[in-house]
Amino acid sequence: MRPSFMPPRQVRIGDAAAFVGSTPRAIRHYHQIGLLPEPERGGDGRRRYEYEDMIRLLWIRRMADAGIALDGIRDAFTTGTASAGADSGEGIAGILERLEETLAEQEARLRRQRTAVRRMRTEGSRMGLLSDFVTERLKSLPEGSLRQADLDTLLVTERIFGPLGAAAQATRFIALATHPALREDSDRVDEAEEALDDSVAVDDPRVVRTAAERHAFETALQAVIEESGLDEADDALFDAWDALHPEGGEAGSMSAFEAIGKMPYDFSPARLRCMELAEELSAQDSPVA
Structure with a gap:
């Protein structure tokens, strides 16, 4: 006895899309890029999809x-390994290998992002x-x-x-944060330097006076x-960095010279001159001098 229901030998594009969980628009795109051969049309001008077409659509969707x-799926079918299952390093096997490498890179990036977000929540958004x-x-x-x-200064x-440079500079802010009187002196000198704006001439007496204060x-x-022993902690800091980076530095990073050349500043000529004079005073006190 013949069964009461027999599946159709061919189906329209809407039924094919519904079966594989896709859309007619996606299937038409597969035809355009050569991923799926376009089947013959019936007497009504509509495409008709057969069993082999559905198999390929299922593979494409998976x-x-x-x-x-x-493009990778199309290349896999072109090599003929999709149906043969050959493990030649090409076709699906090769594509899957590259895909696994890409996913591993994405997972590593996501782990770094999660670590950064967790650190920002723990340490505070800015410090994080x-x-x-x-x-x-x-x-x-x-x-x-802090x-x-x-x-902001540490970030720059x-x-x-x-x-390493920022961690060494952090010593300065540790000292300021733990010595209120020193922080007050720092604020006073900072304010004096900020007052050396574009309205102040380079040879103004305030420039020399502020340089001496700095x-x-x-x-x-x-x-x-x-x-306070913070300088000894700096020595340990450099040792720790050398242990983490035995090859010396981070690959692919911008050089300090390049970075400084791309970072704008808002110092007036008077303030720049003040900085130069302060450096000269420091050099005069140096044991080498």
Whole structure:
């Protein structure tokens, strides 16, 4: 006895799309890019899909769901390995191997992103933007003891000189955060330097006076750093960096010279001259001099 229901030998594009979980538009696209041979049309001018067409559509859908690009699927079918299952390093096998490598890279990137987000939530959004090497240096400080400007400066320094340079500079902010009187002196000198705007001439007496104040402050700051043992912590910092980067530095990073050349500044000529004079005073105090 013949069964009461027999499936059709051919189906229209809408039924084919519904069966494989796709859309007629997607199937038409497969035809356009040569991924699926276009079947003959029936007497009504409509495409008719047979069993073999449905098999290929199912394979296309599964491979696309796995993340294989349509061009890669087409190449796999072109090599003939889709039906033979050959493991020649080409076709589906080769595509899957490359896909696995790509997914591994994506997973590593996602892990880094999750780590960064977790660090930002734990350390605070601003501090979390800095690298682990820098934030580890700052963990001993009380919450809220660092200012926004401190973190901004560290962010710029890390971009120019890398995590090691920013971690070394963090010593300065640790000393300021733990010595209120020193922080007050720092604010006073900063305000004096900021007052040297474009309205101040380079030879204005305030330039020389402010340079002397900056030099005196930096000398006092260095004394505090040495007395508190922070300079010894810096030595350990460099040792830790060398242990993490035995080859010396991070590959592919922008050089400090290139980075400085791309970072704008808003210092007036008077303030730049003040900085030069402060450097000269520091050089005069140097043991080498």
